[in-house]
Amino acid sequence: MSFSIVLLIVVAIGAVAFFLGRQRAAGQQRSSSEKPHSRVHYHGWWAFLLTVLPALAFLVVWSIGSNAWIESSTVANLPPQTDESAVASRGLALGMVKGLADGIRKLEAAGPTEIPMTFEALRPLLAERGVALASDTQDYMIPMAIELNAAMATAAWIGGLAALVLALTGAYFAIAGVKVRARARNNVERIVLGMLMAASTIAILTTVGIVFSMLFETLQFFHSVSLSNFFFGTVWDPRFAAADSSGAEGQFGLIPLLAGTLYIAFVAMLFAVPIGLMAAIYMAEYATPRVRSIVKPMLEVLAGIPTIVYGFFALVTVGPFLRDISTAIAGFTFIQAQSVLTAGLVMGIMLIPFVSSLSDDIITAVPRAMRDGSLGLGATKSETVRRVILPAALPGIVGALLLTASRAIGETMIVVLAAGVAANLTINPFEAMTTITVKIVNQLTGDLEFTSPQTLVAFALGMTLFVLTLGMNVFALYIVRKYREQYE
């Protein structure tokens, strides 16, 4: 009995319980003189929940538990010749057995067949069904796979039957418990509240998941690469090919990547902040409502365009344009098509709407009275903006800029297409540099091996990125929130 079929049956029983419970409640309430506590459909829902929830919870726990148990007993049955090798190869052997089991299941689903007991005979049969096997699968794994299948099938049957029994018991108790004065509504509402609460913890779980997934892989990375190599190394050369040879350990220097990341973000901010800020000031202080209603949505369009489109824009238009201009001016190409300048410029364009909409909010939050006071003393509008509004809004604007900067640091697609992949350490903005995000993408495209430092380094880089942006975000949100309270 497969998981989904059991699920379907349980839900069907729940539906029946819903109608029975409702009907019973309606009958009782009609014939009774007492004032009923809950409306009839609450009795129905309570019956449904009591039927479905325990069975569902049991099914989930059972399938996880039985899987783990069967796997561990399979691993225990692996013959000792693999014992001597490392844990990874035991995992590999388990994977092979599971692959075999999967294939045999497919074979049996197609019709009753004799399962050949040698790998050579089995392989073409499975290949016909579109199942590819690992080439070093051993013969002794075939009976193990069959055993695994049998154990799985038994576990599924036991679990499925138990779940059905649980569902029926729940339904019986719920329907039998229908009384005129029974507090069905309170029961249902309590469970709904529990569900709402569970949903709100998903946000926390996500953060925990992010931290733990990266922490785990990062620690594994630092098992094979020293901390100083990563944090203080100035050379990035991970050496994909020489993963196993002990003599040639790759070099995983963070410094050039971090420098590139910050440099490009800096150029982008240099471009986006004046433009975004001036645009926000103009729209908040000078623009007529008509102009505002046209310009603001246009800048917001800029914010809605996916970053991959900006990357394409950099690759096809901005990069070649800057290159040609440099050739025209100096006679030789001093700006590379993929350069810090290209990436920074295009990222700056992307950031303009962020800066402008965040600062717009903050500038309009400055109280009217301060503006009127300054204007009443004879200051011009620009003087009011520069001497009164901006100083008053400064903490908020700093927070906004921090948020923008953290966005620039974490941006991926623009730099992947516009910044280049060479990990240079240079101060020339016309040359290519690379960023943390680019290297994460580079290390994780292609074949993955979760044991090699070449793959794991991506998680260490991701952790660095996460910590960096998290710090900036927390600080920025703190400033923005504090600032908001000041004027509320």
Next chain:
Amino acid sequence: MTDAATHVGTAAVPVRRDIGIKRRKAAEKRFRAYGIAAIATGIFFLIALLWTVFSNGYTAFWQTSIELPINFEESVIDPGDKRATDVNVLLKANYPRLAQDALVAKLGVDPEDRSKTRDVGRMISNGVRTQLRDMVLSDPSIIGTTQTVWVLATADVDSAAKGQVDLAVAEARRKVSDEQVEWMRTLQKDGVMKERFNTGLFTFGASSRPETAGVGVAMIGSIYMMLIVLVLALPIGVAASIYLEEFAPKNRLTDLIEVNINNLAAVPSIVFGLLGLAIFINFMQLPRSASIVGGLVLTLMTLPTIIIATRAALRAVPPSIRSAALGLGASKMQMVFHHVLPLASPGILTGTILGLAQALGETAPLILIGMVAFVADYPTTPFDPATALPVQIYMWANEAERAFVERTSGAIIILLIFLAVMNVGAIFLRRRFERRW
């Protein structure tokens, strides 16, 4: 005292202290000009960006095709007459040869001139193989007959026909020969070679040949992921917002959740990709490159957006509604689900659409979970390998050929149209159902 006397004497003419009015007015004007310049720069870049995409991409919606009377000659398809017994005969037959022969006959080229016929054959896309094979397989009785078929020209011929190839460049340095251009002109004059609407762009999967590459698989993948995001993120997001806005006590835990949600909204998207890779693929053993993993990752990414929008919408419902419901004896739960939630639903829907639009354009996390795959077949379930629209754009952007630049821009146009429709829908919903209390 003479000073004072002169002062009194000239009192009729007021002294104008120089307070720099002129300078200040000029500064004011300059400041204003800066603002206008800043906005103009922003809009200029918006236009430049859209211009780049549309000028490069609009031609992708037309593709050069050739109308050929193809003779499905038995001697070419099945020289040994074994197709009744061996299915492989029809699968592996030399179909491009049929198209080549037809074009050779059409152009009046000497069929014995090997190099010339080869040049003629090179004008026809290799996609003709699957096209003719599918025709024969679906109806084997056409063998031996002559059918009129529109076949695709190669990307090089297509570029030349669209005027994107500079014919002044020396023949050796471009991909279409003078002779081919000559043939092209003849075919165009006869009305046999035409630019037809490029349905392939919407239906084909990945391909190394530009003319048979399309966003079909990517669109299916994107649709699967959007459905998964919608089914998961909307209920979870709304439930979380209801709890935080209506029920949660003010304590440490809810504070933590709130800070968390705000932070998650600002976490770089690539980090979510790492999360998906480590948890969904490495730990939970879900298949790589599958839309289910992409959907889950995008769900986690979209949740904060939906939660923030939903909470704003819930907050906008005036307290009097709540008081009225409670006063009439509704329980708190009934108050929320019967009164507050329906009134907040336009705002929630708007926020959800905007979150979906953001998820649709997201690329980086999908690359990490392996959706940068060469997928030529349609995925039938969310567990099959697939790509997504923005990832397809990324892959094409890395291709060097001119024809792929056109395809990339075309795919971007499709993506932008999807986004525009979603955003306009959100604005429409907001305008139509928004209530001011």
